[in-house]
Amino acid sequence: MTATPRLIRVWRGLRLALHFAWMALATIVLYPRLDAGGRARLKQRWSLQILEILCVRLKAAPSDAPAGCLIVSNHISWLDIFVINALRPSAFIAKAEIRKWPFIGWLGARNDTVFLRRGSRGHAKEVNGQIDALLIDGIDVAIFPEGTTTDGTHLLNFHAALLQPAIETGRAVLPLALSYHDAQGKLSRAPSFAGETTLAQCFAAIFACRSLTARVQPIPAIDTTGQTRRELSQAAHDAIATRLGFLAANCRPEKAPDPQAG
Numbered sequence: 001m002t003a004t005p006r007l008i009r010v011w012r013g014l015r016l017a018l019h020f021a022w023m024a025l026a027t028i029v030l031y032p033r034l035d036a037g038g039r040a041r042l043k044q045r046w047s048l049q050i051l052e053i054l055c056v057r058l059k060a061a062p063s064d065a066p067a068g069c070l071i072v073s074n075h076i077s078w079l080d081i082f083v084i085n086a087l088r089p090s091a092f093i094a095k096a097e098i099r100k101w102p103f104i105g106w107l108g109a110r111n112d113t114v115f116l117r118r119g120s121r122g123h124a125k126e127v128n129g130q131i132d133a134l135l136i137d138g139i140d141v142a143i144f145p146e147g148t149t150t151d152g153t154h155l156l157n158f159h160a161a162l163l164q165p166a167i168e169t170g171r172a173v174l175p176l177a178l179s180y181h182d183a184q185g186k187l188s189r190a191p192s193f194a195g196e197t198t199l200a201q202c203f204a205a206i207f208a209c210r211s212l213t214a215r216v217q218p219i220p221a222i223d224t225t226g227q228t229r230r231e232l233s234q235a236a237h238d239a240i241a242t243r244l245g246f247l248a249a250n251c252r253p254e255k256a257p258d259p260q261a262g
Helices: 006-029 036-053 079-087 096-100 104-109 121-136 160-169 199-208 229-244
Strands: 056-060 070-073 091-095 114-116 141-143 173-181 212-218
Touching (some): 006 199, 036 056, 056 079, 070 079, 070 160, 070 229, 079 173, 091 096, 096 104, 114 121, 121 141, 141 160, 160 229, 173 229
Parallel strands (some): 070 141, 070 173, 091 114, 091 141
Antiparallel strands (some): 173 212
């Protein structure tokens, strides 16, 4: 497939930089004056605009899941956050290291992101409390239970501990199967931010695509009543793998053990 002309790539980069600047300004000026609903609508609009700038078409099946779900998705790219927010504005769970990233960490902290310090049971309990409060308030919370990104060709095991808040609050788990496709409908690895790929390389690969389609396939919400977090984790994992068309051979185990498994 022919790459996007260099001039268009530069134009996309400039538009995206200006959009991020507007997001930062609006976060400082508008956010303090808006309620949760207003913030969600603004977040959704920002995300749709980012997809438009990058020529990413959102193709999503409808979902009748109620507000206040724990959204569980496979993880491919930084773009996943904006794809999900364009569909269902959510608070996200991210590793604590991202809080230190220039601009992104600052913006995330002011957009309902909950930062998780891995390996600390005490901090995990504190984070679970924050997630509980968001779910009870009817705010969707999105997690990527693989714990890292892939290139979209396989699925890693899920960390079950991240699903505990859904059990504690009695809220449903909403699995989302996420994939990216080129103009011919073939699976695209361009958005992947995995392995040794740098953030700059990931941006460059997306800019080089004439167009992409982000396909989001919602799966019927899973009732958490009487379920353990391991059962919920496995059910969500299997549902996403099936929807993406992955066989057992395409579901690889995560090498790092779950520090909070239980």
